[in-house]
Amino acid sequence: MSKIAVLGAGAWGTAIAISLVRRGGHEVCLWAHSPAHADEMRVTRDNMRYLAGFVLDPSLTLPLSLEEAVTGADVIVSVTPSQHLRATIAEIAPLLQPHQVLVSASKGIEDDSHLRMSQVMQSITGNPVATLGGPSFAREVAAGMPTAAVIASADLALAQRLQTEFSSESFRLYSNADIVGVELGGALKNVIALAAGVATGLNLGSNTAAALMTRGMAEITRLAIACGAEQKTLAGLAGMGDLVLTCTGTLSRNRTVGVELGKGRKLPEIIESLNGKVAEGVRCTSAALGLASVHGIEMPITEQMNQVLHHNQAPLDAIRALMTRPGKDE
Numbered sequence: 001m002s003k004i005a006v007l008g009a010g011a012w013g014t015a016i017a018i019s020l021v022r023r024g025g026h027e028v029c030l031w032a033h034s035p036a037h038a039d040e041m042r043v044t045r046d047n048m049r050y051l052a053g054f055v056l057d058p059s060l061t062l063p064l065s066l067e068e069a070v071t072g073a074d075v076i077v078s079v080t081p082s083q084h085l086r087a088t089i090a091e092i093a094p095l096l097q098p099h100q101v102l103v104s105a106s107k108g109i110e111d112d113s114h115l116r117m118s119q120v121m122q123s124i125t126g127n128p129v130a131t132l133g134g135p136s137f138a139r140e141v142a143a144g145m146p147t148a149a150v151i152a153s154a155d156l157a158l159a160q161r162l163q164t165e166f167s168s169e170s171f172r173l174y175s176n177a178d179i180v181g182v183e184l185g186g187a188l189k190n191v192i193a194l195a196a197g198v199a200t201g202l203n204l205g206s207n208t209a210a211a212l213m214t215r216g217m218a219e220i221t222r223l224a225i226a227c228g229a230e231q232k233t234l235a236g237l238a239g240m241g242d243l244v245l246t247c248t249g250t251l252s253r254n255r256t257v258g259v260e261l262g263k264g265r266k267l268p269e270i271i272e273s274l275n276g277k278v279a280e281g282v283r284c285t286s287a288a289l290g291l292a293s294v295h296g297i298e299m300p301i302t303e304q305m306n307q308v309l310h311h312n313q314a315p316l317d318a319i320r321a322l323m324t325r326p327g328k329d330e
């Protein structure tokens with residue numbers, strides 16, 4: 001029996017909390033960044049803003065403060081958008097006991113530092129860290145649809161403990177000691193999902209989608225290995241698995257943003273229509289290029305996606321630029 005605090009009541013934090021409650025055997029709480037949002041959920045027992053339609057079990061508590069959430073927790077799962085993780089962890093840092101485990105379930109790279117989420121956590125606290133990755137749409141996890149995901153920590157024994165604590169009949173976790181590969185697989189696939197969405201929005205075909213996914217995997221793997229990841233992690237659930245899900249699944253916010261860009265809509269208008277929901281790839285694209293430049297890694301799809309997102313490149317011109325690059329060996 002563990003006390004588990006989930007920080008972030010967006011779609012994914014809520015689905016994780018629902019999954020942990022369904023598993024049974026833990027005391028689970030869900031902290032929302034907005035007090036008004038937490039109040040709404042206390043009244044309706046439904047997360048109408050981010051994951052409507054799932055009744056929140058009476059045993060799931062909704063603390064009034066971060067301090068209430070983390071005090072006495074054995075495991076703290078951070079599920080804020082990546083760019084807000086630092087502020088959230090900094091706020092809880094003075095309250096932490098050394099044994100409390102921090103798990104990041106966010107998929108991104110910090111803007112200016114280019115740090116992975118576990119590195120951000122480690123830069124603020126000395127607590128043990130892990131990450132949760134893999135192909136997992138929140139809505140499907142909340143509905144109890146069979147899902148396989150990955151829990152990673154450089155301390156494999158910790159990953160295996162969390163594997164036991166989080167796994168259930170509908171949520172099967174694999175443990176992995178390659179936290180670098182799991183985090184970068186999860187963050188970088190969002191960029192390729194944007195590109196796959198762009199191709200769909202342009203009414204391009206299955207050949208284009210397959211090319212983007214395969215060559216996308218190649219550039220994700222190049223960068224991840226340069227950062228210390230293992231190739232087999234990228235071939236697994238947190239790499240290939242999450243890439244396929246996000247590039248093809250209509251529930252993906254990143255893919256949806258890409259589809260709308262491909263149809264000719266402008267980024268600010270598309271972001272506005274997400275109503276506060278996060279498409280991590282939009283910011284991760286430039287952070288990924290920053291990290292790639294530190295390591296001298298070529299990322300042509302990510303570069304073109306950055307042009308489309310942030311430099312007004314027309315989507316068709318981006319596809320043309322990719323198709324007319326000098327020939328390469330595979």
Ligand SMILES: NC(=O)c1ccc[n+]([C@@H]2O[C@H](COP(=O)([O-])OP(=O)(O)OC[C@H]3O[C@@H](n4cnc5c(N)ncnc54)[C@H](O)[C@@H]3O)[C@@H](O)[C@H]2O)c1
Nearest residue numbers: 009010011012013033050079080084106107137138277278
């Ligand atoms: N939705 C999914 O299916 C899914 C699955 C796996 C991983 N993830 C990852 O989980 C993370 C969270 O995404 P989500 O889908 O749960 O979010 P969401 O898009 O459903 O909701 C946005 C969240 O951001 C929070 N927020 C806004 N401003 C904030 C601030 N200043 N500080 C802290 N929090 C703030 C909101 O309260 C809300 O919880 C992302 O990194 C995402 O990539 C999402």
Ligand SMILES: O=P(O)(O)OC[C@H](O)CO
Nearest residue numbers: 134135136137252253254
């Ligand atoms: O909806 P997206 O594009 O943020 O993707 C959600 C998850 O990362 C899928 O594993």
